[in-house]
Amino acid sequence: MKLLFYAAKNYDKKSFDPVLVKYPEIEIDYIDHELEPMTAKIAVGYDAVCAFVSADVGAATLEVLHECGVKAVLMRCAGFNNVDTEKAKELGMVVKRVPGYSPESVAELAMGLALAVNRRLYKAYNKVRENDYTLKGLRGVNFFGKTAGIVGTGKIGAVMCRICRGFGMRVIAYDVYENPELKDFVEYVTLDELLAQSDLISLHCPLMDSTYHMINIESIKKMKDGVILVNTSRGALVDTKELIEGIRLNKFLGVGLDVYEEETGNVYEDRSDEIMEHSVTARLLAFPNVLITSHQGFYTMEALAAIAETTLDNMMDAKNGVRTGNDIA
Ligand code: NAI
16 A cells, blocks of 8 residues: 655654554655645555645645545644545545644643743743843743633643643633533633633634634734733634734733744745745734744654554555544545
8 A cells, every 4th residue: 555645854754664664554655745736646656645734635636636546635633624525525535634643742832832922931042042131021920820711622622721720720711512521620611701811812723614713803802911822723713913913902911823824835844045025924923922833733752653653544444444533534
């Protein structure tokens, strides 16, 4: 069984190759190219392709893959907002993902971003390196005794709830489904109540039509002054232009983003020599209370090993016609 692995980085090979020895039937070819309609043509002769968050797995790509004889698309990530699942079903293609490889990996980064913007760790790091030992611009707040508002209490959100409880925070949450495992310490509230009461808001729901731009100027105005906003889920949950408006209104003590709307062309690329003519992200980065990381929530040893194992299990299941909870088409 042949798998064509798109947008392969060194760390992908390092995490997949050791696991691959347990799957003698699978052969992987790694390529640098991102999966999109043009590069989908390369997949002739492969049984499946493997893609990541920045791939374009829309209708056009799926049609080309289908013409090439590819039977399955294996997403090596949890989110699948970049996949046209209806088109895949129409073409009879199987699409599988890795829904829960290491929720701790993402939730721990979310708390890391919250702490870093609160205590301005990125500023402190540079100041001390420059022999500047003053405390100007570094004052934060205690999380102990404050309220954390978690939007989406699935696998990652649930871990974030527990982390926040560990900090001595009151934890409130908003979700369309309440997670029974959290009932002993999490209070479910409406989104408006969460926005109004939280000192730290962390987003952990998927990107869908109903959640697109859920953080906009209207929702920002409902937040407390001095709130910290963290997004490790998907960029388009937040309307970036309206976030900038909110930052200018002095709403935020800090904003920590592992994902942002313009990330698609940037993710895992070195664009340090380029002039970003129309970049809204560049404007965001000009604010002293904003910290952006480049979609690294999944990037721990444990998460990478789990992604490799589940993706290769998915490949075997696709071959054997086994449907599991990992199927999205
Ligand atoms: P999950 O499916 O376990 O949980 C998602 C939760 O969001 C569910 O409880 C669901 O009921 C809730 N939800 C759905 N619609 C909602 C709405 N309109 N309002 C509030 N809550 C709603 O997903 P998991 O594994 O916790 O992942 C969450 C997101 O994290 C993924 O969708 C993905 O986009 C993102 N992610 C980011 C990574 C990174 O590297 N930064 C890595 C992995 C995931």
